[in-house]
Amino acid sequence: MKKNGLFIIPLQSKVTGSRYSSTWMSLAKENGWHVLLDATALGAKEMEILGLSLFDLDFLICSFFKVFVL
Secondary structure (H helix, E strand, O other): OOOOOEEEEEOEOOOOOOEOOOHHHHHHHHOOOEEEEEOOOOOHHHHHHHOHHHOOOOEEEOOHHHHHOO
């Protein structure tokens, strides 16, 4: 399948705090797009709860500062 491009979605808006549906990621993958998830707004506990293995991601952006700093 030919890939169409890169679909970038933030998990949570840093401006409004609203969270976006994972349905967008599924639709992008079904239509041949690479998917990048921006999870930098999440802390260590939230990253653990998120269950990243459930998503079919090509790329992930996260903050190691938030993971290792208490």
